[in-house]
Amino acid sequence: MAASPGRDQAQHGDFRVIAQHLRDAIAAREYVPGDKLPSERDLATTHRVARNTAREAIAQLRKEGLVTAEHGRGVFVRAKPRWMRFGRRRYSAAMRTFNGLGPFGAEAAAQGRTPHVDCTSITRIKAPAEVASRLSISTDTDVVRRENWYFADGEPVQKGVTFAPWTIVEGTPVADSADMGPKGIYGQFSACGHAITYIREEISARMPTSTEADRLKIPDGVPVIDLWHTGIDANRQPFEVTHFIMRADFAALDYDMPVED
Amino acid sequence: MAASPGRDQAQHGDFRVIAQHLRDAIAAREYVPGDKLPSERDLATTHRVARNTAREAIAQLRKEGLVTAEHGRGVFVRAKPRWMRFGRRRYSAAMRTFNGLGPFGAEAAAQGRTPHVDCTSITRIKAPAEVASRLSISTDTDVVRRENWYFADGEPVQKGVTFAPWTIVEGTPVADSADMGPKGIYGQFSACGHAITYIREEISARMPTSTEADRLKIPDGVPVIDLWHTGIDANRQPFEVTHFIMRADFAALDYDMPVED
DNA sequence: CAGTGGTCTAGACCACTCA
DNA sequence: GAGTGGTCTAGACCACTGT
Numbered sequence: 130m131a132a133s134p135g136r137d138q139a140q141h142g143d144f145r146v147i148a149q150h151l152r153d154a155i156a157a158r159e160y161v162p163g164d165k166l167p168s169e170r171d172l173a174t175t176h177r178v179a180r181n182t183a184r185e186a187i188a189q190l191r192k193e194g195l196v197t198a199e200h201g202r203g204v205f206v207r208a209k210p211r212w213m214r215f216g217r218r219r220y221s222a223a224m225r226t227f228n229g230l231g232p233f234g235a236e237a238a239a240q241g242r243t244p245h246v247d248c249t250s251i252t253r254i255k256a257p258a259e260v261a262s263r264l265s266i267s268t269d270t271d272v273v274r275r276e277n278w279y280f281a282d283g284e285p286v287q288k289g290v291t292f293a294p295w296t297i298v299e300g301t302p303v304a305d306s307a308d309m310g311p312k313g314i315y316g317q318f319s320a321c322g323h324a325i326t327y328i329r330e331e332i333s334a335r336m337p338t339s340t341e342a343d344r345l346k347i348p349d350g351v352p353v354i355d356l357w358h359t360g361i362d363a364n365r366q367p368f369e370v371t372h373f374i375m376r377a378d379f380a381a382l383d384y385d386m387p388v389e390d
Numbered sequence: 391m392a393a394s395p396g397r398d399q400a401q402h403g404d405f406r407v408i409a410q411h412l413r414d415a416i417a418a419r420e421y422v423p424g425d426k427l428p429s430e431r432d433l434a435t436t437h438r439v440a441r442n443t444a445r446e447a448i449a450q451l452r453k454e455g456l457v458t459a460e461h462g463r464g465v466f467v468r469a470k471p472r473w474m475r476f477g478r479r480r481y482s483a484a485m486r487t488f489n490g491l492g493p494f495g496a497e498a499a500a501q502g503r504t505p506h507v508d509c510t511s512i513t514r515i516k517a518p519a520e521v522a523s524r525l526s527i528s529t530d531t532d533v534v535r536r537e538n539w540y541f542a543d544g545e546p547v548q549k550g551v552t553f554a555p556w557t558i559v560e561g562t563p564v565a566d567s568a569d570m571g572p573k574g575i576y577g578q579f580s581a582c583g584h585a586i587t588y589i590r591e592e593i594s595a596r597m598p599t600s601t602e603a604d605r606l607k608i609p610d611g612v613p614v615i616d617l618w619h620t621g622i623d624a625n626r627q628p629f630e631v632t633h634f635i636m637r638a639d640f641a642a643l644d645y646d647m648p649v650e651d
Numbered sequence: 652c653a654g655t656g657g658t659c660t661a662g663a664c665c666a667c668t669c670a
Numbered sequence: 671g672a673g674t675g676g677t678c679t680a681g682a683c684c685a686c687t688g689t
Contacts, residue, residue: 333473652688
């Protein structure tokens with residue numbers, strides 16, 4: 130040890146010590162959200178380690194979602210996420226009557242944000258397996274596939290891909306138009322005999338793929354919520370499936386429900 | 391460039407190329423779940439880069455949750471997570487009658503896993519703010535705090551901290567005993583006039599803190615589901631709050647519910 | 652321009668696993 | 671003991687941001 134030039138001890142876990150120092154300082158509000166941390170080079174000299182070691186400490190905090198690095202600017206304490214909450218009532222008729230943005234727009238507007246939805250593609254395909262099983266149809270059946278990207282205050286928040294049997298949507302705007310009219314897509318379904326009455330929501334969380342991180346501009350250390358939503362009508366028939374990928378620093382889910390029907 | 395010894399080109403994004411090679415190979419099932427990837431030193435030599443660069447490529451895949459590194463053994467393609475699903479009916483009376491493990495045990499058993507719950511502490515404290523607001527009580531009010539750790543097949547899966555007003559649980563096993571009897575904790579609540587009738591579940595996802603990662607043995611690239619559960623009785627009075635931290639590679643949530651009451 | 656994070660090199664020793 | 675990942679060094683140049 131004493132032989133190694135310029136150093137004396139420490140080898141294992143140096144970066145953990147630095148990381149913990151920074152965590153503590155953040156917890157003690159020596160750095161508040163938005164503040165810039167010392168540069169990697171500064172950390173290295175003050176802790177008497179190589180820059181890479183200081184950098185590794187920063188990498189830990191990034192993985193935990195505590196800080197965000199900005200190339201050329203510095204490393205900043207991340208602002209506490211301001212979650213947008215989605216609940217089952219976003220599908221209720223009352224939420225739809227005053228705008229044409231659908232459940233997302235209604236929730237976003239109710240929470241003081243400016244929503245924007247971009248429908249990037251509408252195609253007709255064979256039902257993928259995950260869709261077919263939820264709609265109780267075969268994978269030979271044609272479905273419409275509508276891909277939507279959702280923004281709040283200009284920031285990308287989530288992606289949603291909606292599928293519905295072609296036989297149901299044929300001839301309606303759902304099959305070929307981005308504009309769903311004043312009552313949104315569920316107004317259209319309702320008009321053809323499928324009023325959304327029950328929903329099923331299957332929720333999991335995972336890290337984004339590199340593609341998702343790109344498209345949704347997801348910072349380091351932020352997972353996605355992966356949600357399969359199924360719309361079910363009054364006859365208990367599923368008529369629509371949407372696969373949402375939501376930034377977990379923006380979206381939260383909030384359900385209240387009876388324990389039994 | 392040509393001046394640097396032993397190399398010729400490439401500087402930017404080398405590790406991304408390597409990472410993409412590996413991703414593609416995994417997608418093409420050249421490596422299947424459980425397989426060992428080439429060692430960092432092998433990757434370095436075959437791609438003609440320094441070991442740190444190969445290592446960075448691996449780090450990317452770890453962040454995405456695609457692979458897991460095991461010290462001294464190698465880097466392995468992660469097995470597809472086998473999620474355990476939790477739904478609203480885990481709180482129904484029917485799920486409780488055949489065992490004393492509560493909602494978790496019932497779900498785990500139903501899914502062919504061996505559940506185990508470890509109640510690590512039972513204390514009496516002033517209600518924390520997050521609890522008080524959900525129970526509609528003040529932060530001066532005493533509550534019981536019960537900390538539980540949940541295991542499936544011996545692996546730690548989630549942590550749950552339950553709070554309930556002291557005035558409700560006083561004199562019952564909920565206040566001081568790990569053993570909740572054959573009908574579980576909700577049987578106890580039911581016996582003192584608070585049958586669970588509605589629930590509210592507030593769901594978000596984030597990366598684990600370093601403490602959580604330790605205690606739940608969470609591998610790299612796996613987020614946690616952070617869930618606040620509120621139990622509400624037939625009179626619409628909230629009587630119990632539980633804060634769950636779940637490993638997102640084990641737990642998924644699955645709710646079916648009416649859009650309106 | 653100076654200062655920042657991003658990437659890379661070519662080594663080194665440590666800690667762990669397994670034959 | 672051989673092979674693996676984990677950590678560290680002391681440099682280097684690139685890409686980006688701001689003055």
